[in-house]
Amino acid sequence: MTNKQIIIAAIKARPGIRTPELAEETSIDNPRTYIAGEIDRGEILVEPISSELGGRPINTYRINPDNPPDETLNPRQRVVKARAGAQTTEAGFSAALSSRGDLHISDGRKTVQLTPAQTADLIAYLDRINVDQVMKAAGVA
Structure with a gap:
């Protein structure tokens, strides 16, 4: 312990x-x-x-009987809102990356949950592309 x-x-x-x-x-x-x-x-x-x-x-x-501590001491997941000032049309977009590597992405209607291995693959993919350039070409920049 x-x-x-x-x-x-x-x-x-x-x-x-x-x-x-x-x-x-x-x-x-x-x-x-x-x-x-x-x-x-x-x-x-x-x-x-x-x-x-x-x-x-x-x-x-x-x-606190209404909010007891996590005795397994697992890391707590924090859900963070999309970057302040980001231009989005759908309300309620959120993404959360736990310290275990699980990634949860939600747009308010649908949720995608990635395992740590899938999260690593996604991050590796995004690291290989120029997101700004792709978004500019799509007319979103």
Whole structure:
């Protein structure tokens, strides 16, 4: 298990676990740095509570039941819109390339999903042609 998986498992086992307890149980110094992405995405909820000894508040952690973290730690796919200012006639065009190499292209009506091997072939093909020149010849440039 990775440090992130160990920390997530500890939080899952003990909702409300405090930072010092989390560091002690996992033997990981500064555990928050390993789960910063999950905190930013709202998958792990952080609540500061008053320290028993006074002074600065201590954070407690729990899993968000409505948006739990991906325990397999697979990369998340991001869908990005077509380039800003691009001239398109169809609304809703989007393309997403996952870190695994899967490519999803959608125009709102149809979706094409390419495997990593197919994505590599497409990129190799596009690298061999002058897209600007082809688009200019088609009257789209």
